[in-house]
Amino acid sequence: MKGLIWFRNDLRLGDNPALVTLTRRCEKAIMLFVIDPEWFRPTHFQSKHMGRFREEFLYQSLRSLECELKKRKQRLVVKVGNPLEIIPDICRRHGIDLVTVTDHPGVNEQQHVAYLKRVLPSEVRVCESFTLYLRNQINFTKDSFPKTFTQFRRHVDHQNLLPCIPISAPESLPSVLDERRDFWGGQEFVYDLTPYHGGEDSGSLQLNQFFWKTQGLKHYKDTRNDLDGWRFSSRLSAWLANGSLSARMVAAELDNYEYRHGRGESTRTIFAELLWRDYYQWMMHVQGARMFAFDGLKQKRPLTRFHSEKFKAWEQGTTEFPIVNACMRQLNQTGWMSHRGRHIAASCLVNELGIDWRFGAAYFEQQLIDFDVSSNYGNWQAVAGVDADPEEHPQFDVNVLASEYDPEGVFVDKWAESSSSESLLKY
Structure with missing residues (x-):
């Protein structure tokens, strides 16, 4: 065969x-x-x-x-x-x-x-x-799909759903059917991705580093809202996005960690983030193209439009908001931005600049090394207030967020001094 x-x-x-x-x-x-x-x-x-x-x-x-x-x-x-x-x-x-x-x-x-x-x-x-659970475990329709993450999590808890156990790689593979290969990946890249490196081995190494060697998981609850650095976050999202790691592999390693060290605030936080990822995957499975619609799942058109000059300023990190500029320069020069930084930058685009959220979502899609279509568009809909959540989302003051997450201005100072041509991914 x-x-x-x-x-x-x-x-x-x-x-x-x-x-x-x-x-x-x-x-x-x-x-x-x-x-x-x-x-x-x-x-x-x-x-x-x-x-x-x-x-x-x-x-x-x-x-x-x-x-x-x-x-x-x-x-x-x-x-x-x-x-x-x-x-x-x-x-x-x-x-x-x-x-x-x-x-x-x-x-x-x-x-x-x-x-x-x-x-x-x-x-x-x-x-x-690609997900923690199987379709027959998450059997929602468009009408019954949870409108909030809390409802989704309650369903998982109530049904006592457990993530699928990852399976081993096959020891041998079918023999080769000869087929010509096209030339690919031969161009010279000017960006240094270090310490990122694609592949299953590198993803497994990062998983081991964060969970065991550096003990990053132990302190994750306290560091998760940092804006810069490598060790404050698991940084597993890039490998999860292209499938060099599966979410089930991470969940199994987390289970192993909790068996050895016990369950704590940090391990619960990491699992909640895996669950958030699954929530958005199943949301896109069920809602389909609605995830990309201007009026979103709520089918309520936001009071925003496209302003080319304002968008360009946001894109290049030259707005009137230093914290947003730092986040966008970090993104443009490294292909990465912290979860908190993404929230700050997205909130600014929609609420401060009044720009159509889809342009921001598309720019993140282009720039992010860890782009995941479901998580990206799900989070952007939430920021724009067009997700399924019936509650109105609070509008955050960008300057207040800056004082909360960068009170000494260290992050802003670092990225304010960086030029558009240099890469600061090595930190």
């Missing part, structure tokens, strides 16, 4: 049911990743789907995946083009019997799989591993 696995946001061998399914059923297989040129073209929100930081992190992750496949006598086939043209062509030429792919809540990702199911004569098997 001949198979093909289409890697997307599951760039790992461990906890990859799509890979295990392929291995159990096929003697020969193609391991495929498709780079879609549409990712790098500007949208009507004046941003690209993928900027240079995430692009380089992706290529690092693909190189790591290729190395791991080689150890099992397989190879990664990278193609450049439209996957809905490339995959049917490969299946036709090789007589593919089985295509496996990991489920993903993104609207385009769902549509792509639905199209392949319609047009391919081969079986298309969709496997779940």
